[in-house]
Amino acid sequence: MLRFISRLCAVASLLAAGLAQAAQPATVRVDYSHSGNALSDSYALEQVLIEPLPWPGDTRRSLDNTNRGQNRVEVVDAKTGDLIYSRDFSTIFGEWRTTEEASKISRSFQESVRFPKPDRPVRVRILKRDERNAFSVAWSVEIDTDAPEVVRKQAPAPAAPIPIHVKGPSAQKVDLLIMGDGYTQGEMKKFEADARRLSQHLFSVSPFKERADDFNVWALAVPTSESGVSRPSTGMHRASKLGTRYDIFGSERYVLTLDNRALREIAQHAPYEFIEILVNNETYGGGGIFGQFSTAAAGNEWAPYLFVHEFGHHFAGLADEYYTSPVAYAASGTRMEPWEPNATALRDPANLKWKRHLKAGTPLPTPWPKAEYEEASRAYQKRRAALRAGNRPESEMNALFREDLAATRALFAKQPHRHAVGAFEGANYEATGYYRPAMQCIMFDRSEAFCPVCQDGIVEIIDLYAGPARLKGADSTQQ
Known part of the structure; x- marks a missing residue:
């Protein structure tokens, strides 16, 4: 209890220094x-x-x-x-x-x-x-926010937020809150270590790397009685503080919480504009909803990728660029131009939404080894489904993921448009009719980098909250 009070006082000092600089x-x-x-x-x-x-x-x-x-x-x-x-x-x-x-x-x-x-x-x-x-x-x-029925008094904070990466007053920064679900009281140090490890990875990936000083990162978790969150398809059920679980909409890897009230009532005790929930599970999984929250299985070998990929959905509204993995969504009969910045129906190639990145002579649509990729992907997805159906150890799934990524890189390695920005058919869960900007990107597979178009989409959101980098002066720094 003394440690909790001490941490709460330290956090209160940081918040007062940051938020009170201007009358917020x-x-x-x-x-x-x-x-x-x-x-x-x-x-x-x-x-x-x-x-x-x-x-x-x-x-x-x-x-x-x-x-x-x-x-x-x-x-x-x-x-x-x-x-x-x-x-x-x-x-x-x-x-x-x-x-x-x-x-x-x-x-x-x-x-x-x-x-x-x-x-x-x-x-x-x-x-x-x-x-x-x-x-x-x-x-x-x-x-009327001054009306008598407006709730003004909240229950005490159930846990103290942990400052992870604090670079200045909240009003001048993007505030990211990393929340934990499925961590017991004895695993609170593990949660903090997971939050530090994964946020550090986020800031190793461009453009977050170059804009790290525009972010504050906080961590907050309320202990649970059991370790991990529910995975109903395997009969595992856990009572968790945020209600996060696997198997959302029937997809074994899709992790969300449907309990928005529980999420908001805990999150409100830390400064935040964006939320990433770490679930204390080893099984591969995650999810991301633009402007709501994202999730990642912190115990999985691919947690760094999951953290960044799902945050791309939540933070910048980036579309999934893959299309060979099974999803819960039904395909639309129309091909409306997507609002997502990294997908297009290519109705007007002369006015491609990311045309500023096109080099002269790049063909639209842009050729890539689509048939070979799809043939390999069908075999890979069959093996993946068999591993899940057999409830095989996660290490076998991780090995399959590594094998698949290596095979994709080898297939793409000698392609003439390997590093070009163009319009590559296959995106937004659809094999035809939608196009992605690059052959490979974090939003396409488990690779390490965002393509230039996705980077633009991310930078635009950073600018919305923290202001354009070129207009900034030096910020005060607190670590």
Whole structure:
């Protein structure tokens, strides 16, 4: 208990030094339910509350112009309609409604939006993309953050956040919160070591490497009674603080929590704009939802890759560029231009969204050994499925992953467009109709680097929260 109080005091000092440099507004969180099925959806307000910590962001950068995600939240002046705050995001509901289950039943999901406390009544609008791929209002609710029913008192913090990589006042930085799930009291040191190890790896990968000083990283975990999180397909069930589990939407490797309220009520005790959840499991798995959170199995050999790949989804809305692995989502009959920055339907090659990276003479579509890759991938996926069906040791799966990555590199090694930016068919879970920027990238397979287009997408989000690097002066540093 003394150690907890000591750490809490140390963290409070850091927070006071960072957040109090400017008069930061309070943080408002609106919790609501999002219900429906594949054909329709609806929203209902659950609660409005004031979180314990001030707003972590820069109020000068309150409007989002990145045009990412399935949804957008807008906070507007209730009287004048002036836009005060906006952010793009995606939702678990948005993914679920593309599954087979959503064509049969309706379900309800918890969601939240957060914004700096306004000094007047506001209207909070949730927008979603329509058939033209443009945002239109799906739900709107008027909120007075000074109303009596707004929750202002929270339960005490269940754990103290650990400063991992603190580079300055929160308002000037991107605040990443690494949360742990499935760590017992005796494994708290392991959680901290995992958080330090994986965040250090994140900052070894470009462009995070070059922009490391634009981030603060905190770690926070509430101990569980048992080690690990649930993996229902193998009969393993664990009560965890965040409700994180494997087998989401029937995919054995997909790890998410569907308990948004549990996540937010713990996360609110640390400064954050982005969350990565480390699950204390060895089995390969992870997930990432743009603007919500990402997950990674910290005990797996491929945890560094999982951490970065899934954070790419959550942080920058990057699309998966692979298409030969089984997924829970049903293929769409249309080929609308994706909002993700690293995938295209290539409807207008002359105006390719990443054309600034194209070199003269690069053909579009860009040739690559697609048939050979798909033949090898079919054999690989068959072996992978057999290992999981046989509940084989994770070491055998890791060996298969290493073998597959080596084979892909060998296949690509002598290709004329190996290092080119172009339009390579096969992306976004589809073998045809969608194209990725590079032959190989962290978003395509278990390689080590983001392609230039993905790097651009990441930098744009860093700039949104921390400001462009070229406009910065020297920041004060705390370690």
